[in-house]
Amino acid sequence: xxxxxxxxxxxxxxxxxxxxxxxxxxVYRGEILSILGENGSGKTTLMNMLAGIYYQDNGQxxxxxxxxxxxxxxxxFALGIGMVHQxxxxxxxxxxAENIALGLDQPGRFDLKKVKARAEEICARYxxxxxxxxxVYTMSVxxxxxxxxxxxxxxxxxxxxxxxxxxxxxxxxxxxxxxVIRNMQKDGKAVIIITHKLQEVLSVSDRVAILRKGxxxxxxxxxxxxxxxxxxxxxxxxxxxxxxxxxxxxxxxRLEVKNLTVVNVDGVKxxxxxxxxxxxxxxxxxxxxxxxxQKELLEAIAGLQTAEPESSVQFFAPFHMDxxxxxxxSPKAIREAGVHLSFVPEDRLGMGLVGSMDMTGNMMLKSYExxxxxxxxxxxxxxxxxxxxxxxxxxxPGISTPVSRLSGGNVQKVLVGxxxxxxxxxLMTAYAVRGLDINTSYTIYExxxxxxxxxxxxxxxxxxxxxxLALCDRILVLCGGRVTxxxxxxxxxxEEIGRLMTMSAVSGGDGNE
Numbered sequence: 001x002x003x004x005x006x007x008x009x010x011x012x013x014x015x016x017x018x019x020x021x022x023x024x025x026x027v028y029r030g031e032i033l034s035i036l037g038e039n040g041s042g043k044t045t046l047m048n049m050l051a052g053i054y055y056q057d058n059g060q061x062x063x064x065x066x067x068x069x070x071x072x073x074x075x076x077f078a079l080g081i082g083m084v085h086q087x088x089x090x091x092x093x094x095x096x097a098e099n100i101a102l103g104l105d106q107p108g109r110f111d112l113k114k115v116k117a118r119a120e121e122i123c124a125r126y127x128x129x130x131x132x133x134x135x136v137y138t139m140s141v142x143x144x145x146x147x148x149x150x151x152x153x154x155x156x157x158x159x160x161x162x163x164x165x166x167x168x169x170x171x172x173x174x175x176x177x178x179x180v181i182r183n184m185q186k187d188g189k190a191v192i193i194i195t196h197k198l199q200e201v202l203s204v205s206d207r208v209a210i211l212r213k214g215x216x217x218x219x220x221x222x223x224x225x226x227x228x229x230x231x232x233x234x235x236x237x238x239x240x241x242x243x244x245x246x247x248x249x250x251x252x253x254r255l256e257v258k259n260l261t262v263v264n265v266d267g268v269k270x271x272x273x274x275x276x277x278x279x280x281x282x283x284x285x286x287x288x289x290x291x292x293x294q295k296e297l298l299e300a301i302a303g304l305q306t307a308e309p310e311s312s313v314q315f316f317a318p319f320h321m322d323x324x325x326x327x328x329x330s331p332k333a334i335r336e337a338g339v340h341l342s343f344v345p346e347d348r349l350g351m352g353l354v355g356s357m358d359m360t361g362n363m364m365l366k367s368y369e370x371x372x373x374x375x376x377x378x379x380x381x382x383x384x385x386x387x388x389x390x391x392x393x394x395x396x397p398g399i400s401t402p403v404s405r406l407s408g409g410n411v412q413k414v415l416v417g418x419x420x421x422x423x424x425x426x427l428m429t430a431y432a433v434r435g436l437d438i439n440t441s442y443t444i445y446e447x448x449x450x451x452x453x454x455x456x457x458x459x460x461x462x463x464x465x466x467x468x469l470a471l472c473d474r475i476l477v478l479c480g481g482r483v484t485x486x487x488x489x490x491x492x493x494x495e496e497i498g499r500l501m502t503m504s505a506v507s508g509g510d511g512n513e
Contacts, residue, residue: 001028003065004159004190005050005081010059012045015405016397019045021214023059027159032181032191034201034222036234037211038437039409040395043194046211047161051083052076063159074105082152083161088144092137096130100151115154122153126183141290142173149180160184161192166200169289171465171498178204196437198227199466210234235439243442243470244449245489248282253316254426254457255301256323261308262296262481270296271307272481278426278457280318283448285472285489286461287497293481294461295346298428301459302343303331304351315339318425318455342424344416344432346461348408352415355404359385359396362403363418388417392443409436420447427451428459433467445471465494477501 005027012020020042027033037043048054050061052073060067063079070076076083090099097116104115116132123130130146139147145165152160162181166174181191181204195201201208202222210217210233217233232238255278262271271293278284286294299305301313307327314323317338324337334341345351353362363381385399392413396406403411416432429448433441448458448471462468468475472489477500485500 001030003027004029004063006062006065007046007050008060008062010046010049010056010061012042012049012054012056017395017405018214020049020056020211023211023214023216025209025216025219027190027192029158029190030185030188031206032185032193032204033219034193034195034205034208035211036195036198036201036208036230038213038234038439039413040213040407041211041234041437042214043211044163047083047163047192047194050076050081050159051161052081053083077155077157080156080158081161082155082157082159084145084148084152084163084165086164088148090136090144090147093135095133095135096139096147096150097132099136099147100132100154104155119150119154122150126153126180128180142169142176145169145177158188159190159192161194163194164196165193166195166197171494172502174200196441197464198230198438201230202226212236231438234437243445243467245471245473246449246453248279248452248473251279251281252318253277254280256312256314256316257301258312258314260297260300260311260313262293262300262305262311263308264296270481271300274478274481274483276476276483276486278459280425280455280457281452282473283452283458283460283471285468285475286459286478287465287468287475288478288501290463292478292501294478295430296481297478298343298430298459298461299345301326301428302341302345303329303334315341315426340423340425342419342422342427344419344427344429346430348411348415349404353403353411356402358402359389359394359399359414362414363388363421384418384421388414388421392417392440409440412436413440416444416447420451424451424456426457426459428461430461431463432460434463441467465497468497469494479503 003026007023007025010020010023023046035043045054049056050070052070052075055071061070068079097112097119100119101112101115119132128146128150130143130150136144165177169177184191193205202225205222207219208222208225208230209219212234258275260271260274261269264270274297288294296305300307303326311327313326315326316323324339326334329337349355360378360382363384388394389396389399394410394413396410403414433444436444448460452458460472469489475487475489475492475497476483477485477497479501484503487497
């Protein structure tokens with residue numbers, strides 16, 4: 001096979017942290033290459049150098065056998081290299097065609113008709129379903145991702161990098177995407193996928209390249225690999241890949257959500273009459289395509305969203321007959337009412353942590369009101385920071401490093417570790433393992449099961465249906481802000497959940513069957 005890209009002795013550092021160390025590897029035309037590695041292993045950094053976002057400190061990149069200098073995304077496009085990032089780079093108020101046209105180097109007046117005509121040819125060639133006149137803000141996540149791929153293909157790339165491409169897709173949408181990727185492969189393009197989902201790696205890629213702690217470990221043909229062998233290559237040791245699911249015992253109602261309705265600032269009803277119960281000693285999964293009300297659901301329960309008057313969220317404290325209404329209370333008022341509720345939000349640095357503070361400071365955020373002078377007592381938060389760093393293997397120069405300097409996965413470890421350490425009665429997590437490698441993800445699943453065994457009511461919003469089916473006792477499905485079904489996690493299939501994620505809401509759905 002013809003070599004499309006060759007990395008030779010690539011090294012990249014950020015201050016004291018070495019992201020990539022002496023990496024040498026190849027990518028071939030007409031192949032789908034998956035890149036795997038734990039958080040902080042340097043996968044995205046390496047691809048960002050190929051895409052012109054970073055520039056290497058040492059080493060050389062070769063494209064089509066020629067040594068090249070890639071100092072900007074424009075340089076990368078000129079070499080036929082394009083990257084679709086995990087977080088889309090689109091202008092919401094523009095149409096699909098206008099987004100494709102943005103940044104094109106075209107002299108004179110722009111001809112949007114020509115752009116649309118050529119984009120339609122690309123859509124036809126790869127069987128994309130995309131309305132080029134549709135505004136981005138009205139698109140589903142899947143449509144936005146399709147647009148990002150068309151935008152890159154319009155620039156005639158022969159080397160395509162996809163960063164976590166299936167993170168927010170349903171199983172059906174994932175299969176559609178894989179069909180598109182296979183069509184690109186048949187066209188002779190080199191497709192590179194950065195992902196943590198090993199089952200998807202095995203189903204779509206030809207080879208798998210492994211990075212560990214910034215170093216290239218090796219590549220194996222996918223046909224000769226399985227989940228266990230890939231995990232051991234990533235981690236460097238044997239790892240038990242079993243998600244425990246103990247039976248709930250002595251279930252008692254901890255939360256009763258009734259007719260929960262939330263209207264956002266634009267007047268859009270993002271939650272519509274959502275009702276369900278959460279019990280102690282169980283894990284209740286929340287499934288749905290991202291942006292269908294999961295975020296608002298947890299934030300409303302946590303006191304961070306205002307709900308409509310007919311809504312109710314009752315908390316039933318252990319050993320007490322009376323319930324507490326959570327709606328209308330701030331997070332502080334909820335704590336003062338004796339409700340031990342921990343929340344891992346979707347927005348890690350915006351809502352969960354303060355990026356400019358170190359690990360110790362972020363641990364103190366939950367406990368500073370307990371002492372008379374929190375400024376004088378940093379011992380307990382420091383000890384907690386050290387425990388979290390050790391238990392979750394947070395990759396950081398030290399606990400005094402600002403968390404904004406850590407990789408996304410390591411930021412998530414800090415946040416999850418802090419919330420679980422609070423000994424909650426209700427623990428809510430929004431995408432707790434998003435961006436985490438498989439080894440750390442299984443550590444998080446273990447921690448959630450520990451909480452379940454302690455009698456905690458755990459609400460787990462997730463995007464990996466395989467994990468939801470293996471971890472959760474019950475699964476509530478949201479679509480368009482409404483409940484479309486509630487299923488037994490032990491008997492429902494992935495396909496059934498996938499259908500519920502894209503269907504119109506069933507009548508009311510009380511979420512308690």
